[in-house]
Amino acid sequence: MNNAVDEKYLISPFFIVPLMYVSMVGVGVLNFQRKVAEHAGYNAYISVVLAGISIHLIVWMIYKIFRSNQEGLDVTAINHTCFGKIAGNIINFAIVLYFFLGAYIEFEAYIEVIQVWNFPSIKILPLSTLLAALIYYTISGGFRTVTGLSFLGFLMTLIFIIPENLSVLPYAHPLNLMPLFNHSITDILLSSKSMLYQFLGFEALLLFYPFIKSPAKSQKWAHVMVLFVTFMYLMVIIITFMYFSEGQLREISWPTLNMLKIVEGPVFQRIEYLAISLWLLKNLSGISLSLWASCRGMKAIFRIKPRVSLLAFLVGFLILEYSLKDRAIFRWTSEFYSDVGFYFIYGYIPIIFVITQVRKSWNKGKSHR
Template identity: 25%
Template sequence: MKKYTYNQLSILQYILLIHGAQVGIGVLTIPRELAEKASTDGWISLLIGWLAATLVSLVITNMMKQYPEKTIIDIFPLILGKWLGRIAIVFMFIYCGVAAFVLLINATGIINVWLLSQTPAYVVVFLFTLPTYFVLQGGVRAIGRYAELVFYLTLWIPFVLTTAYREVHWLNLLPVIKEGWHPIWEASKSTVLSFLGFEFGYFAYPFLQKKQYAPLGIVIANTLTLFVYLSVVVVCFAYFSPDEITQYTWPTLNLWKAIEFRFLERVDILFLSTYMFILSTTALPYIYFCVFSSSQLFGMKDHRKHLRLFLLLVPVVLLFYTPSFIDLKKSIQIWSYAGLGFAYALPLLAWGPIRLSKRAERGEKA
């Protein structure tokens, strides 16, 4: 009997789970980050980041294809042995836990700045924990369905964003490659990290019903994320001047603040409220696979005990520690460096040993 049959994902849920995990904090900050390094040529860096993420994503799906009914947590002990495998699982648990915590505190910081300036951070996070528990207790299938629901609920955003076209200055984008390729390559480092989230191919592959579509699905997920980033970056570059955009911490929110209708003035508040759902599709997979890894580490089939502990621990931490704006920026940098290792380096390093291990198994059977 297949281990994960009861929790299977459709190909659409697989695509939207990975896409949702990618479009998080980055969509708010990436216009500024690219403008600081490559000016208005930063959109070209996005294409480079997409290409790198897609190539590594295909390596991940090819790697997981060798053990189609196992997650990376199940594979570690097979290729590394019992104890080294458990150490690798601990690192994976820490990585997902750090990513989840970084996303939660940054979401709280955004809410405190734009919406609830007088509400303590631990109260905001506690309000997140209740719906988070109800979704995550249902497992991967529930996360996939939630990602699909949020995708449909946010389809109005690109249509409203087009109303900003009346105020844009497309000449800001010219000339193309004005300072050469070096700034573009430098900015591509930021875009590579903005595509983090495709590493959930490690976990989601065995849950996928039609695994033959996994490579196509993960390419579509990356391409969908590229479309979101490109649409936001190009509009921000054309709306703000090259110097002005670098002065905003979250230029995407400042862009939405400028959009108004006769019947609705604060469109940015509506967007920000909806954006919290988008951000949740980024945080939920990291939280789930954090507690999934820890549960597997201790030989527990039910992840809900560890989930309750994690969701209780985060508000308690924020009760005694409120991160400053500098702390939030440092936390994203830490997560980014960790993501380079787990999302980009690990597949390239593990692909060879996994294929050799599989060949050895086939040789023994023969």
């Protein structure tokens, strides 16, 4: 039983499925193909598989980290144990800013999609305020509310998004994938690094782990979702490569949405508009989870009530949205977040893993003396 969180706030192990999904799949699924293909071309599907395998390893490390510490702790408490209170709080605050930045980028990216595809002349500030209000309503309801919204976002993907992508298959050209291996290992690894950006967000597990009832039982579901998301990205990128030539892909900003333009339904002639609308649930849940993690961190560091820090974060969203109108700055911010995420996942988490395993072995050796 989890001792740090009241049982009424806990979720069953299975519900890590929608949480892992919404944290790893964002607006980037609409345009990641072009970026990933920059280095490895149409061999970039190999990079998707490699990135997915590495995420499996990191998720395994996260579970080992928690099992090596007292039950009921999250990463903020573990940082205090490993680095001391002062250094631990500095690291914890950096983690808070990291999740805030990730949430803001997802927030801004979705607004950009709406502006480009649905309503080019719409005023952004009222739309941003409305989305911020929805996010506030979700997170203020607590972690279980965030989980419920994540479940709805996950269902929308299963029911609509995946079938919409598969409907493009009759127009695909498999020969676009040939030759199969014509890029170096270095190119494929560089593409894998680009692909990592799409998976960023799953590390919120470091903060919501104590909210899982019998958390050890959730590990299999976490790995199942990493596998599912990897295959989903693999499906989307292979369909994209078979639909567009490399020359065409270099000129297209939103490949997934451009593919959906060819599909027509009995009611909606522009299926991509429906996809963008349905994506609202999934995107709001992903943003809410990241901001919830930031608020949880602020509570652990400064004892600030989550609703207060949440309101401050959302006001920060609106200020950034109003003041940063240069898309080049947003692109730079996204690349910065991607770089920080790379070192967070492949640097910080392995370091914590090693420290906790050494401490566990040391304590076990002392107990046998």
